Amino acid sequence: QLQLQESGPGLVKPSETLSLTCTVSGGSISSSSYYWGWIRQPPGKGLEWIGSIYYSGSTYYNPSLKSRVTISVDTSKNQFSLKLSSVTAADTAVYYCCAGAAAEYWGQGTLVTVSS
Amino acid sequence: QSVLTQPPSVSAAPGQKVTISCSGSSSNIGNNYVSWYQQLPGTAPKLLIYDNNKRPSGIPDRFSGSKSGTSATLGITGLQTGDEADYYCGTWDSSLSALFVFGTGTKVTVL
Numbered sequence: 001q002l003q004l005q006e007s008g009p010g011l012v013k014p015s016e017t018l019s020l021t022c023t024v025s026g027g028s029i030s031s032s033s034y035y036w037g038w039i040r041q042p043p044g045k046g047l048e049w050i051g052s053i054y055y056s057g058s059t060y061y062n063p064s065l066k067s068r069v070t071i072s073v074d075t076s077k078n079q080f081s082l083k084l085s086s087v088t089a090a091d092t093a094v095y096y097c098c099a100g101a102a103a104e105y106w107g108q109g110t111l112v113t114v115s116s
Numbered sequence: 117q118s119v120l121t122q123p124p125s126v127s128a129a130p131g132q133k134v135t136i137s138c139s140g141s142s143s144n145i146g147n148n149y150v151s152w153y154q155q156l157p158g159t160a161p162k163l164l165i166y167d168n169n170k171r172p173s174g175i176p177d178r179f180s181g182s183k184s185g186t187s188a189t190l191g192i193t194g195l196q197t198g199d200e201a202d203y204y205c206g207t208w209d210s211s212l213s214a215l216f217v218f219g220t221g222t223k224v225t226v227l
Contacts, residue, residue: 037216046118047153047161047204049216060214102151102166103206103216109160 002027002034004097004107011113012091018084018112022097029078030055035101036080038071040093041109048093053080087114119144120205120219127225132195136222138188138205144217148208150188152181153218155202164203165190192224200226 008020022036029036037052051061053071061069070083084091092114099105121139128134138150152165163172165181168188180191188205205219 046221047206047218049206049218052216060216062215063213096160100163102149102163103153103161104163104166104172106160106162 002099002105004099004105006095006097006107006110008110008112010111011115012087013116014088014114015086018082018087018091018095018114020082020095020097020110020112021079022081022107024078024080024099029073029080030075032056034099036071036073037098037103038082039096039098039103040091041096042090042093050082050084050095089114118220119209119217120207122203122205122219122222124220125223125225127227128195129227130195130197133191133193134195134224135192136190136203136205136224138190138219140186140188140207140209140217141211142186143211144186144207144209145183145188146186147210150181150183151206152179152188152190153204153206154199155204157201161204195224195226197226200224 003025005023012018032055035052038050051071053059068085073080094109094111096109097107126134149167153161154164155161168183169181178193182189203222209217
């Protein structure tokens with residue numbers, strides 16, 4: 001059973017870069033079976049897909065965030081990462097990592113607050 | 117702003133049935149598989165339905181999904197207090213570039 005765990009700072013200053021890592025256990029991040037992605041949820045609001053990366057390295061980003069987002073994979077650590085640059089208060093949200101074409105597997109989520 | 121529209125809330129008594137609609141377009145629901153997610157209070161979403169009508173292992177058959185044209189529906193029968201949660205539909209959209217879109221979300225209340 002695939003398990004995912006997000007990690008990273010819970011507080012980021014405006015204009016800085018948000019960086020999160022998702023550690024995968026119970027399976028290989030090099031597997032062709034999964035897309036690896038990030039989804040966020042602002043407090044009290046709905047879900048927003050940020051982007052996904054396939055085992056081949058192909059990336060797919062939400063057009064509304066594309067200019068600020070980078071998703072990458074570290075196969076040596078069985079992890080994938082999210083970087084979101086030039087953050088503002090509007091980027092405050094619970095960030096989830098997920099796996100699968102239909103997001104079959106989810107991490108527990110981590111709250112990131114953007115504030116000075 | 118989501119491109120998939122769901123009713124904000126639905127409610128029913130225990131044991132009854134509820135249905136949740138998800139309305140989209142030909143660039144998303146009309147040409148792609150639909151998934152449904154359940155988000156219990158304070159927890160991460162969980163996949164309930166994938167490929168329009170398939171249930172992952174462990175999901176009871178009280179939950180069902182269907183799709184017709186550019187709309188999809190989630191049905192919950194034998195409603196239980198533990199089903200009180202937010203429900204989201206989701207699918208890929210290929211209008212401009214490939215992206216995954218979620219519905220606006222529906223709060224299910226068990227009366």
